[in-house]
Amino acid sequence: MTVSTCNTNNDNGKFPSPCPPSVPAAAIMGLGVWTPDFPGLSAWMSRTPTTPPAHPRGALVPPMLRRRISPLTAAMMDALAEASAEADLAGCAAVFASAHGETSVLGALLEQLTAAPPALSPIAFASSVHNTASGLLSIATHNRGLSTSLAAGHDTVAAGFIEALGILHDGATDVLVVAGDLAEPDRLVCPDERASLMAVVFHLRALHALTDTEVDDVSTQPDSPRLMGHDGPQPLALLTWPVRDLTISPPTLGIKEDLARSPCVGALNLADAVTRRSCGPVRLDGGAGDAWCTTLSFPRPR
Amino acid sequence: MNPLTMTHPVSNLQIPTRPALWVTHYTMCSALGTGRPAHLAALAAERTGLIPVQGSLPFQTACGIVSCELPALPPALAHHDARITRLIAHLVADLGDAIPQTLSRWGPARVGIFVGTSTAGIASTEAAWRAHVATGALPPEYDFAAQHSYGAIIPVIRALTGFAGPAFVTSTACSSSAKVLASATRLIHAGVIDAALVGGADTLCDLTLHGFHALGALSATPCRPFAATRDGISIGEGGGLMLVARDGEGRARVLAVGETNDAHHISAPHPEGAGARAAMQAALAIAGVKPSDVGHINAHGTGTILNDRAESQAIEAVFGRDVPVLSTKAYTGHMLGAAGVIETALTVMALEEGWIPASLGAGPVDEAITIGIVHTRTRLDRGLAMTNSLAFGGSNVSVLLGAA
Numbered sequence: 001m002t003v004s005t006c007n008t009n010n011d012n013g014k015f016p017s018p019c020p021p022s023v024p025a026a027a028i029m030g031l032g033v034w035t036p037d038f039p040g041l042s043a044w045m046s047r048t049p050t051t052p053p054a055h056p057r058g059a060l061v062p063p064m065l066r067r068r069i070s071p072l073t074a075a076m077m078d079a080l081a082e083a084s085a086e087a088d089l090a091g092c093a094a095v096f097a098s099a100h101g102e103t104s105v106l107g108a109l110l111e112q113l114t115a116a117p118p119a120l121s122p123i124a125f126a127s128s129v130h131n132t133a134s135g136l137l138s139i140a141t142h143n144r145g146l147s148t149s150l151a152a153g154h155d156t157v158a159a160g161f162i163e164a165l166g167i168l169h170d171g172a173t174d175v176l177v178v179a180g181d182l183a184e185p186d187r188l189v190c191p192d193e194r195a196s197l198m199a200v201v202f203h204l205r206a207l208h209a210l211t212d213t214e215v216d217d218v219s220t221q222p223d224s225p226r227l228m229g230h231d232g233p234q235p236l237a238l239l240t241w242p243v244r245d246l247t248i249s250p251p252t253l254g255i256k257e258d259l260a261r262s263p264c265v266g267a268l269n270l271a272d273a274v275t276r277r278s279c280g281p282v283r284l285d286g287g288a289g290d291a292w293c294t295t296l297s298f299p300r301p302r
Numbered sequence: 303m304n305p306l307t308m309t310h311p312v313s314n315l316q317i318p319t320r321p322a323l324w325v326t327h328y329t330m331c332s333a334l335g336t337g338r339p340a341h342l343a344a345l346a347a348e349r350t351g352l353i354p355v356q357g358s359l360p361f362q363t364a365c366g367i368v369s370c371e372l373p374a375l376p377p378a379l380a381h382h383d384a385r386i387t388r389l390i391a392h393l394v395a396d397l398g399d400a401i402p403q404t405l406s407r408w409g410p411a412r413v414g415i416f417v418g419t420s421t422a423g424i425a426s427t428e429a430a431w432r433a434h435v436a437t438g439a440l441p442p443e444y445d446f447a448a449q450h451s452y453g454a455i456i457p458v459i460r461a462l463t464g465f466a467g468p469a470f471v472t473s474t475a476c477s478s479s480a481k482v483l484a485s486a487t488r489l490i491h492a493g494v495i496d497a498a499l500v501g502g503a504d505t506l507c508d509l510t511l512h513g514f515h516a517l518g519a520l521s522a523t524p525c526r527p528f529a530a531t532r533d534g535i536s537i538g539e540g541g542g543l544m545l546v547a548r549d550g551e552g553r554a555r556v557l558a559v560g561e562t563n564d565a566h567h568i569s570a571p572h573p574e575g576a577g578a579r580a581a582m583q584a585a586l587a588i589a590g591v592k593p594s595d596v597g598h599i600n601a602h603g604t605g606t607i608l609n610d611r612a613e614s615q616a617i618e619a620v621f622g623r624d625v626p627v628l629s630t631k632a633y634t635g636h637m638l639g640a641a642g643v644i645e646t647a648l649t650v651m652a653l654e655e656g657w658i659p660a661s662l663g664a665g666p667v668d669e670a671i672t673i674g675i676v677h678t679r680t681r682l683d684r685g686l687a688m689t690n691s692l693a694f695g696g697s698n699v700s701v702l703l704g705a706a
Contacts, residue, residue, distance in 0.1 A: 065568075099453055101473060106424075110431045113509050117360065125513035126569035126694055129420060130452065130473030135695025138563035144577055146561045147697075148481055152470040153453030159470035166488035187434050188427060188446045241494065 024297060025165050027210060027235030029174075030203035032082030033271055034075045035259060036196065041082060044268075045275050047254055056197070060089075061140050068123055070104050072182045073133040075199035080137065080178060083201035086233050089141040092203075093167050093175040094134060096149040097160030099263035100181050101130035107185030133178065146172070156181075157266035158242045158284040158292030164204055165241055173209035177202045179267035196258040200267035205235070235299055237274045242284060242292040250283045260286060270294070320491055320588065322704060324552030325544055327400035329393055330644045332540035332634040333366030337396055342651060345659035346679070350633055352524040352536050358508075361515050362522040365506060366538025366635030379458055384426040384449040385505040386419065386541075387458045393501065393543045394462045401463050404497055404545055414495040415459050415469035416485045417543075418478025418502030420639030422471075423450035425507045459499065467495045473639065476602070478502050479542065480642025480691035480699040484559035490548050497548065503541030504638040510537055517569065525605035525636070526663035527629035528614070528675050535604045538635020542643035554650040555704040557591070557686070560584030564696030571609050571692060575616030578602075578690060581698040582620045585688065589702050593621045596702070597684025598658050600649045602692040603629020604636050613692060614671040626676045628661035642691040646701050649689045653705040658682050 031041060036053035038044040058066045058074030060081050069077075076096070084092075105128040112120045129135075131149035138147055146167065152159035157179050164175045180199030183189050251269055253260065259268075266284035273282045273296050281293040329337050333351025334344040344351065352364040372388035374380070379387070394401065404413060430444040448454055452471040460466065468489065472481045479502025486498035514520040514535060521534035546556060562584060564577035571578070586593060599621070601613055610629075617627060630648050637644060652658050658680045667675050685705040692698050 099451060101452065106427075109509060109513070110428065113428070113512055114432060114435045118508075118512055120509075120512045120516040122513070122516040122518075122569075125516055128513075129475040129694045131475055131693070131695040131697055132568065134474070135563070135568050135697065138565040138696060139568070142565050144563050144565045144580060147563055148472060148485075148561070149474050149695075150470045150472045151452035152456060153447070153451060156453065156470075159468070162468045162489070162494070163470065163485055166485065166492055166494070169492040170488045187431065188440070188444075188450070190446070193447060 022240060022295065024207065024238035025241050026168055026204040026206055026239055028202050028237045028239060028274060029086045029205045029233060029235055030083040031236060031271055031274055032079035032201040034079040035198045037256070039078070044271065061136055065136060065139065068127060069136065070102050070127070071197050072098065072102060072104065072180055073136060075197050076133045076178050076180045079199040079201040080176065083203050084176065087174055087176060087203045090143050091145060092143065093145055093172045094137060094147040095160050095164045095167070095175060095177050096131065096134045096147070097156045097177065097179045097264065098130065098181050099151050099153055099156045100183055101151065102128050102132050104182060104184055107187065154263050154285045154289035155292055156263050158289065161242050161284065161294060168204060168206040173206050175204050177204060179264045181262050181264045193261070194258060195262040196256070198259060198262050198264060198268070200264070200271050238297045238299065240295040242294045244291050245281055245293045246291045248281045248283045248291060248293045250285065250287045320487070322555035322557045323487055323490060323546045323548060324550045325554045325556060325650055326547050326550045326552055327397055328542065328544040328553070328647045328650060329396040330540065330542035330647045331368055331389060331393055332637060332644060333368060333538055334634060336370055336392065338651060341648065342655065344633060348660050348662055350524055350662060352632070352635055359511060363511060363520050364524045364536045366536065366540065366637070367506060368539050375458065379461055381445055381448045382454055382458050384423040386423050386425070386503050387455060389503045389505060389541045390455055390458060391462055393541050394459065397543060397545070400545055405464050408496040408547070410464050410466035412467055412496040413465040414467035414486060414489055414498040415456060415465050416472065416482035416498055416500045417455055417459070418472045418482050418639045418642060419452060419455065419504055420473060420475045420478055421504050421507065421510060422452045423454060424509060425505045426450060428507045428509055463499065465499055474697040475693035475695055476636070476638050476641055477691040477693035477697045477699040478639035478642060480646060480701055481561065483556055483646065483701055484561055484699070486546055487556060487559055498546050499543060500546060501541065501543035501643045502640045504539060504640045506537065506539040519606050521605060524663065525632055527603035527605040527631050528610050528661060528664040528667050528671050530666050530668045532605045532607065532610065532668070534606055535631070536635040538637045540634060540637040540640045540644055542640060542647050544643060544647060552706050554653050554706055557702040557704045558585040558588035560588065560700040562698045564698065566696055569694050571612040573612055575612035577696055577698045578613055578692055579616035579619050581700040582616065582688065582690065585700040585702040591686060595684060596621065596625060596686045596688055597682050598652055598687040599625055599627045600645050600687070600689040601627050601629045602690045603631055605631055609692065610668070611670055613690065614673045617673050623672055624674055626658050626680050627673050628658060628676050630659065632662035642699060645689045645691070646703070649687045649703055652682055653685070653687055653703060656682050
């Protein structure tokens with residue numbers, strides 16, 4: 001059965017009906033992964049840890065700004081560089097999703113505040129806001145369009161996709177979902193809550209931006225959605241609006257405990273399913289969230 | 303061109319024009335008090351809530367402090383107890399029957415929750431850090447994830463309201479709680495939800511005051527946005543909540559939200575306000591209205607030399623010199639992530655009441671600022687008004703509102 005997508009039903013100036021959760025809402029055009037053990041997609045796919053663990057470079061950021069960026073922002077920028085081969089970074093919307101944001105910068109500021117006398121670094125203070133990475137990306141890419149920065153605990157990744165799909169529904173053709181976290185400083189975070197650095201980036205494209213696209217309903221044809229008449233770069237996968245489904249369990253990723261604890265580990269769940277071309281629902285949290293899931297399908301080669 | 307589409311001024315995309323959302327209820331809490339009546343009275347009397355700060359600060363400043371008692375959270379939510387969650391709970395309580403009415407009308411899963419904050423549970427974290435420095439241990443009641451984290455507000459709101467739709471916290475510094483209006487608008491238009499609780503909160507702490515002082519942006523006296531003698535901001539704390547829905551008995555309409563980036567500097571505005579100008583133009587274009595339809599602008603107007611000059615240039619470029627402009631920062635202080643929703647609520651109030659408050663402390667206006675700053679209570683003679691929120695990271699948001 002071929003059905004219209006959510007993105008085409010709202011051009012009459014009236015409010016639409018709820019989006020059918022089984023209909024793909026966007027295509028994943030690019031994917032980037034950065035963790036100290038897996039500093040890139042190929043390392044992630046092979047699950048071969050880099051020795052010694054890597055440090056993020058933040059290569060997308062101009063050198064003058066790069067010297068001062070946090071590990072989280074640097075990791076996000078490295079994953080962005082890998083995911084954005086098909087993206088126009090100067091015109092692409094971006095959603096940054098991080099449960100904790102720039103807490104490593106916050107820790108440094110609190111150290112400065114409690115020193116005698118207190119003397120805060122103005123640069124560190126200005127870089128302590130959650131949207132630091134979002135602002136730096138816009139500066140680095142001269143992008144004056146829309147970007148945002150959000151958090152939702154263990155549902156942060158799901159929230160990022162919900163916001164991103166809303167932006168695509170509103171008319172944007174491309175949006176980057178940048179998920180990442182680093183749970184520190186140690187003085188504030190209990191050992192059993194500390195989570196290692198990670199960043200995963202998905203480049204989403206609206207289906208209406210893929211030429212003459214028709215997409216099957218994945219509830220009736222779960223393994224054979226077709227992108228008909230599409231001549232551009234092929235999507236890695238298609239995904240639906242997230243819905244809650246407590247019957248879906250998080251996958252076993254075979255990663256260290258401190259990475260599995262990350263509030264954004266759901267992004268690795270999705271990266272794993274995309275790279276393994278695994279059809280069906282994927283849970284966007286590690287088990288501690290509200291069980292938001294998106295359903296993946298894969299375009300059949302023409 | 304399809305008459306139901308517009309050209310986005312930044313992306314050049316053809317975007318369908320959208321039906322407006324209704325603001326069905328709202329409340330706010332600041333140094334002026336709690337709720338609409340307290341804020342209306344203060345603005346009518348041109349009374350500031352800013353007071354000199356006493357205490358251990360090694361510099362002088364004035365702040366807007368929430369002085370009412372903020373009751374502890376219910377026992378089931380005690381692990382989330384922090385000043386910011388208490389402030390949010392206080393606002394939920396002030397919305398009263400509007401919460402169950404919304405729940406009954408739309409159903410729990412069809413009401414989203416989108417709130418903004420810049421500093422989250424920083425007040426609790428700062429106290430916990432100081433305790434750790436002094437004693438080597440965190441206070442036993444401190445919980446980083448449940449009290450400090452940005453998302454900690456969400457389970458508190460869910461438990462107090464029963465709203466079960468999509469929920470997240472937006473944190474884009476001083477535009478946070480204006481940006482959530484865009485998120486709610488998008489998801490209602492997409493059919494994902496029918497209504498949303500939007501808003502935000504931020505609380506005072508030493509870190510924020512020291513940080514703005516380090517930037518050289520903090521005034522020693524109550525701030526004076528747009529004035530020739532202005533020398534910086536005054537920090538305030540506060541919060542606001544607003545119920546919006548696709549239809550209903552509304553107090554005002556959210557016509558459009560324009561969002562842009564400066565792409566210029568992490569903490570300084572574009573010198574000519576290019577990003578702010580584009581945000582205002584985007585909001586006008588999305589709503590399909592002319593600049594001359596707008597009768598009032600509640601500016602971001604922080605009181606710093608650079609912000610006020612850049613924003614006034616942007617306003618003049620879009621609206622000319624005649625549109626009446628005020629900043630309410632001299633009443634409340636700059637409430638950071640909470641400023642957007644509270645200033646949106648104050649703009650709704652202006653549309654409801656039909657008058658624009660005086661821009662407190664603005665006279666004599668900087669000669670370089672040539673827009674129409676209002677010095678006395680002024681009649682609002684058109685049905686549309688706009689409010690701007692401009693933030694660190696270059697994040698700009700303009701909310702266009704219409705009278706009911």
